[in-house]
Amino acid sequence: MGHTRSVIYGEARNPHDPVRTTSGSSGGAGALVAAKCTPLGLGSDIGGSIRAPAHCNGIVGFKGTSERLSSRGARYSTFSGKEPLQGIVKGCLGPLCKSVDDVEAFYRSMY
Numbered sequence: 001m002g003h004t005r006s007v008i009y010g011e012a013r014n015p016h017d018p019v020r021t022t023s024g025s026s027g028g029a030g031a032l033v034a035a036k037c038t039p040l041g042l043g044s045d046i047g048g049s050i051r052a053p054a055h056c057n058g059i060v061g062f063k064g065t066s067e068r069l070s071s072r073g074a075r076y077s078t079f080s081g082k083e084p085l086q087g088i089v090k091g092c093l094g095p096l097c098k099s100v101d102d103v104e105a106f107y108r109s110m111y
Contacts, residue, residue: 004028004053016058023056024049026096030057033096040106041096050094059096062103066090069110 004012004027012028014020015035022031026043030053033041043050045063054061069092095106 004031014057021056023052026050026061027053027056030054030059030061030096033057033059033098036098039098039102042093043096044091044093046089046091050096054096059098060100060103061094061096063094064092066092069093 004022004025006012006028012022012031014022015031022028024030024043026041026045026049029038029041029043032038034057043053043061045051045061050061050063053059067090095103097103097106
């Protein structure tokens, strides 16, 4: 399973157990939500970068359809641009929250 690492801050730590991973590119946001540092995190997902951190940090992550939330102004990082699903599977943005009720409140505020 992946992990989240920053050249400035180092590796993100799971707030429930520091030896466990936060997982994926949205793992830092997931860890912050789990640690109650913020009520909401926003992640991007193509292959599990919202869902895996939600699972590993004991929170709720919602990957909606690719155009449910506008990705205008968002940047998706790519490794080489040659990944098999890049360009076929569209990335999308989605919330990381403490509960399903929080996800619902997020989407209600967006529309």
